[in-house]
Amino acid sequence: MDGPKPTGDGTAPSVSLQPTIHVERDIEHLMPPFKNKLLFYCNFTPDNDSNLLYTVEWYKGYNTLGSLLYESEPTKFITEHEFKIKTALTEDKMGTIGIHLVCSVMARREKYGIPSTPSTSESFFAGIEVVNKTAVHISTNLDNPIIYIRSTIPFACAGEECLLDINLFVPSVDDCRLPKAGVQASSGCGVAIPKTKWDQPQPLTIALKEADSSITTDPVIMEVYLKTIPRFLSHKIFQNHVLPDRVQVHLSRLNMAILNGKVCHAICDPHMQTFDQLLYENQREGTFVLYSNTDYPAEVQIETKSCYRNNNPPYCPCGVAVRAGRDVFVVNKCEPPFEVRMVQCLDGVLKGKVTTDKKSFTVNLPTGTVVHIDNQGYFETYGISYNVIIEPALTDYGHKNGIARTKGLCGTFDGNRSNDLLKRDGLFDNPDLVNHWRDPSSFNEDWR
Numbered sequence: 001m002d003g004p005k006p007t008g009d010g011t012a013p014s015v016s017l018q019p020t021i022h023v024e025r026d027i028e029h030l031m032p033p034f035k036n037k038l039l040f041y042c043n044f045t046p047d048n049d050s051n052l053l054y055t056v057e058w059y060k061g062y063n064t065l066g067s068l069l070y071e072s073e074p075t076k077f078i079t080e081h082e083f084k085i086k087t088a089l090t091e092d093k094m095g096t097i098g099i100h101l102v103c104s105v106m107a108r109r110e111k112y113g114i115p116s117t118p119s120t121s122e123s124f125f126a127g128i129e130v131v132n133k134t135a136v137h138i139s140t141n142l143d144n145p146i147i148y149i150r151s152t153i154p155f156a157c158a159g160e161e162c163l164l165d166i167n168l169f170v171p172s173v174d175d176c177r178l179p180k181a182g183v184q185a186s187s188g189c190g191v192a193i194p195k196t197k198w199d200q201p202q203p204l205t206i207a208l209k210e211a212d213s214s215i216t217t218d219p220v221i222m223e224v225y226l227k228t229i230p231r232f233l234s235h236k237i238f239q240n241h242v243l244p245d246r247v248q249v250h251l252s253r254l255n256m257a258i259l260n261g262k263v264c265h266a267i268c269d270p271h272m273q274t275f276d277q278l279l280y281e282n283q284r285e286g287t288f289v290l291y292s293n294t295d296y297p298a299e300v301q302i303e304t305k306s307c308y309r310n311n312n313p314p315y316c317p318c319g320v321a322v323r324a325g326r327d328v329f330v331v332n333k334c335e336p337p338f339e340v341r342m343v344q345c346l347d348g349v350l351k352g353k354v355t356t357d358k359k360s361f362t363v364n365l366p367t368g369t370v371v372h373i374d375n376q377g378y379f380e381t382y383g384i385s386y387n388v389i390i391e392p393a394l395t396d397y398g399h400k401n402g403i404a405r406t407k408g409l410c411g412t413f414d415g416n417r418s419n420d421l422l423k424r425d426g427l428f429d430n431p432d433l434v435n436h437w438r439d440p441s442s443f444n445e446d447w448r
């Protein structure tokens with residue numbers, strides 16, 4: 001027979017409520033004293049029996065129930081709004097952000113009746129978290145790593161555009177072991193969360209603070225913390241808060257080893273070698289891009305001529321132009337008038353960086369790359385031939401934003417020989433078809 005179920009019959013209700021935690025910001029108070037607060041609701045669908053009384057308990061805890069933060073009075077579920085207000089966990093009872101919360105609901109038939117088995121929510125992290133929690137790796141040759149910071153709770157501050165600033169810091173508890181190099185946010189001090197986009201992950205790029213020359217062990221592992229700004233008066237629970245997630249950063253200089261013995265060369269009569277030591281030939285006349293750094297404005301061009309000026313092989317490099325910024329150093333011994341000079345010196349970055357020894361030249365680029373222009377003299381009747389040898393630096397290695405740091409006849413310097421014959425259009429010649437006596441099909445022409 002239908003009708004109201006009896007209450008107070010001494011039995012516990014049998015309910016399964018599957019509560020979930022939701023958070024809201026109370027009405028914003030934008031004038032002092034700011035009474036902004038967060039409200040956490042334990043949402044569930046009530047049982048068909050509208051006479052049941054529910055007790056909502058709030059715990060601090062992750063997977064297990066920790067300390068009790070708040071326990072509501074046994075409350076009837078009459079309207080959802082009223083019930084939520086009466087059973088909500090408020091910010092003042094939470095004490096701090098950056099904790100996990102669990103809510104638990106029990107039902108009774110009367111105020112002092114026997115409670116049902118508690119229905120417990122999944123834990124909810126109430127705070128600001130690092131989304132990608134795995135260690136990040138920094139070296140001079142890798143793209144700077146990005147971590148994402150996300151708030152799971154809204155905050156109050158004046159203006160639609162207002163932000164909550166979170167700063168990156170390295171604790172100085174053990175200065176002796178910390179590398180001087182260190183890390184920093186690539187722009188500003190950290191990351192800012194916009195009020196209106198509080199639940200959207202915000203990227204934070206971590207960069208080396210300075211050159212890694214002071215890092216002597218490999219790798220150095222350090223922990224970096226994130227902390228909200230010291231004063232956030234409009235919503236104080238957000239101020240001076242250290243995020244529980246730490247970011248482990250691995251600083252590495254292991255890449256010094258990758259430079260060992262790696263040179264690119266064009267030696268008479270141009271026998272070519274890329275940085276990754278692919279050998280090929282360039283038996284043709286013209287001006288070619290030998291080396292270009294895609295990250296810094298540095299480039300080396302060579303001019304080749306038939307060594308005996310008879311339009312037949314062999315061909316010899318007889319001219320070299322080295323550009324860094326807007327400075328250009330030129331050696332031209334291909335055709336008279338011969339010249340060796342700084343044709344342009346607008347930035348002064350090559351000033352004092354060209355040394356001469358017995359008609360040979362060494363150019364030190366700001367990138368650390370060294371260009372040797374060695375006089376071979378074999379064909380002096382017709383001009384002078386040079387062996388051009390480039391010693392790469394760490395700034396030449398690898399890729400940045402998906403783009404190889406070097407291009408040109410020296411190839412892409414990344415330890416992978418198979419991608420060395422990269423052309424301007426992004427296509428490759430087949431490295432398997434070239435060797436120390438055979439030209440690639442179109443690679444050389446492409447860098448003319």
Ligand SMILES: [Ca+2]
Pocket residue numbers: 276411412413414415416417418419420
């Ligand atoms: Ca390569």
